Structure formats: C-alpha cells, structure tokens
Amino acid sequence: MSISGVSVAAEPAKLVHKGNANILIRFNDFTRLERCCVRFQSLNRNNIYTLENYQYLEREVTPLLGDYLVRTRKVARNVQLLDLLLEEFRVSRDCSEVFVLEMENLTFGMDSVLSVDHFTKIHKCSSSTAVVWEFKPKWWCETGHICRNCTLNNVKGRRIPYCYNMILAEPGLLRLWLAEYRLPSQFFTDMELYLRSSGNVLAKLYEIQAKLTHSVPKLGDLNGEVDVSETLALLMAMRDVSCFIKWDHENPIRAKIVDVDLKPKSKWAQWMSQQSVLDESNMKVSH
Ligand SMILES: O=P(O)(O)O[C@@H]1[C@@H](OP(=O)(O)O)[C@H](OP(=O)(O)O)[C@H](O)[C@H](OP(=O)(O)O)[C@H]1OP(=O)(O)O
Numbered sequence: 001m002s003i004s005g006v007s008v009a010a011e012p013a014k015l016v017h018k019g020n021a022n023i024l025i026r027f028n029d030f031t032r033l034e035r036c037c038v039r040f041q042s043l044n045r046n047n048i049y050t051l052e053n054y055q056y057l058e059r060e061v062t063p064l065l066g067d068y069l070v071r072t073r074k075v076a077r078n079v080q081l082l083d084l085l086l087e088e089f090r091v092s093r094d095c096s097e098v099f100v101l102e103m104e105n106l107t108f109g110m111d112s113v114l115s116v117d118h119f120t121k122i123h124k125c126s127s128s129t130a131v132v133w134e135f136k137p138k139w140w141c142e143t144g145h146i147c148r149n150c151t152l153n154n155v156k157g158r159r160i161p162y163c164y165n166m167i168l169a170e171p172g173l174l175r176l177w178l179a180e181y182r183l184p185s186q187f188f189t190d191m192e193l194y195l196r197s198s199g200n201v202l203a204k205l206y207e208i209q210a211k212l213t214h215s216v217p218k219l220g221d222l223n224g225e226v227d228v229s230e231t232l233a234l235l236m237a238m239r240d241v242s243c244f245i246k247w248d249h250e251n252p253i254r255a256k257i258v259d260v261d262l263k264p265k266s267k268w269a270q271w272m273s274q275q276s277v278l279d280e281s282n283m284k285v286s287h
C-alpha cells in the first residue's frame with residue numbers, strides 16, 4: 001500500500017543480510033528484499049545516494065547488463081520502521097523517509113547455506129534438487145597477466161585456491177573446487193555447458209570489464225577525484241558485483257547480477273593505495 005509515495009508496513013523491518021555499504025531487509029513478503037544504503041552517517045546522504053544509484057542503474061547499467069541485472073523498484077519507507085536498524089548501523093535519522101531499492105529475493109525457497117569462502121556461497125533446499133550458486137567474480141584479467149584476484153587474496157591473507165578467471169577458462173575445475181559440497185553430478189554437467197555457452201553471465205561480465213579496461217588510467221596513477229572518469233567508476237562497479245545462478249533438475253539455468261553500485265569518486269585514494277600495495281607485493285600470481 002502506498003500513501004503519498006511512502007509505502008507503509010505494519011511491522012518493523014527485519015535484517016536479512018549485511019554488506020560493507022548496504023543492509024538487506026524485509027517486511028512481511030519473504031519473496032522480496034529491500035536494499036538500504038548505510039554507507040554514510042547521515043540518512044539524508046544515504047537517501048540521495050540511493051536515488052542517484054537508482055538513476056545510474058537505469059541509465060548506465062541496464063543497457064550493459066540487460067536482463068541479467070536484477071530488477072529494482074525504489075520505495076520510500078517511514079523512518080520509524082527502520083529505527084533500530086539505523087541505530088545499529090550508526091546512521092543518524094535526519095530525515096523522515098528511508099529510500100530503499102526493492103527486488104526479488106534470489107534465495108527464496110532455499111533453506112540452508114554453505115559458505116565456501118569469502119566470494120562463494122552455496123544455497124540448498126531440503127525438499128528439492130534446487131541449488132543457488134552465489135559468487136563475486138571480481139576482476140577479469142588477461143591470460144598470462146598478473147591476476148588481481150589471486151594476488152589480492154594473498155595480500156589479504158585469504159587462502160582461496162581458485163578465481164573466477166580460471167573457472168571461465170576451464171569450467172571443468174568447478175567440479176573439483178566444489179567437490180565437498182555434495183552437489184548433484186548433473187549440476188556440474190549443466191554448469192560446465194552453461195559456462196562454455198556464449199553470453200553466459202560470467203562471460204558477459206568479464207567481456208564488459210575487458211572492454212572498459214582499455215580506456216581507463218592505471219589505478220596507481222590516480223591523483224584525485226578528477227581522475228575518476230565515468231568509465232573508471234563503471235568499471236570499478238562491474239568489478240564488485242555478485243552473481244546468483246539458480247539450477248534445478250527441471251528448469252533452465254537462471255542467472256542474475258546484484259550489488260551494482262555507483263562507486264563514489266572519493267574512493268580514488270583507496271584504489272590508488274591498494275594498487276601500490278599490489279604492485280609492490282612479492283606474492284603476485286598469474287594464470
Ligand atoms: O578493492 P577490493 O577488491 O578489496 O573490493 C572491495 C571489497 O573487498 P573484497 O571483494 O572483499 O576483496 C569490499 O567487499 P567486503 O566488504 O570486503 O566484502 C567492498 O565490496 C568494497 O566496496 P564498497 O566500499 O562496499 O563499495 C570493495 O571496494 P572497491 O574496490 O570495489 O571500491
């Protein structure tokens with residue numbers, strides 16, 4: 001129900017997931033989730049960012065990702081429904097409304113989740129064969145060049161023996177990497193075929209990244225916000241998305257992309273210093 005543009009719900013919002021800059025909440029409908037930005041301390045600033053991000057998704061991202069991008073709708077919620085959560089995430093309530101992006105819950109119906117590592121989760125359902133494979137593919141790299149994903153994992157002390165560049169190049173590896181998660185053999189057979197098919201979600205993302213990479217400055221050369229072009233911001237957004245691929249015995253594979261965020265230009269300093277650390281690392285990896 002909507003009154004003067006503000007959606008009303010009887011119950012306070014429930015926290016479902018939390019990321020670095022956003023929380024995922026729900027009200028009564030378990031099939032939908034609402035993404036609420038908590039990146040900044042001021043609710044007003046988070047609202048402005050959410051509305052800008054919505055425009056950005058419509059204008060810049062949908063033309064690139066098409067149906068792969070999860071469809072979102074902007075909704076205004078009364079601040080009282082999120083009171084406790086905003087307090088928990090230290091967001092000051094300097095506005096009467098909270099703008100959120102409402103979307104499909106891509107793991108609805110799943111009743112268990114296994115965390116494979118920082119980038120990968122497997123969601124399962126006890127009453128069917130359905131599996132949702134959730135992953136963050138991160139950065140595309142050219143074969144033979146330094147792999148940023150694997151090098152960063154080493155620098156951050158993450159012990160992850162694979163990256164999604166490898167999976168795309170050799171989809172058969174998936175069966176080895178996920179061997180201990182008791183997935184149906186048909187899942188791997190179908191997923192291998194899918195990952196070899198042109199225009200699959202991972203190939204699409206990496207193709208977009210590969211195109212954008214050629215027209216941006218090196219991160220290590222950034223000197224200020226003025227150096228962050230629209231293309232660089234878009235590329236950084238594409239390097240930080242999550243994919244959800246749903247498989248079951250009967251239906252075609254369904255893939256969606258979430259977590260596409262307009263990257264604030266103020267992140268340039270973090271990108272530049274992280275790049276310097278990687279350039280100086282003696283734990284570089286290529287494959
Ligand atoms: O730079 P990276 O590769 O460490 O990426 C950051 C992510 O780290 P991770 O994928 O875990 O290694 C980081 O993810 P985590 O919070 O560590 O899960 C964020 O996604 C961060 O983006 P933002 O500040 O939330 O907009 C990400 O920052 P951006 O570089 O995308 O701005």
Ligand SMILES: Nc1ncnc2c1ncn2[C@@H]1O[C@H](COP(=O)(O)OP(=O)(O)OP(=O)(O)O)[C@@H](O)[C@H]1O
Pocket residue numbers: 017018019020021022023024033035070103104105106107134242258259261
């Ligand atoms: N539509 C969705 N359906 C199911 N789960 C979702 C959906 N969108 C996000 N999630 C879950 O919520 C988590 C946090 O959401 P999200 O990645 O948008 O937050 P973030 O702050 O941008 O994260 P990051 O730390 O990667 O920047 C995701 O990692 C994912 O597990």
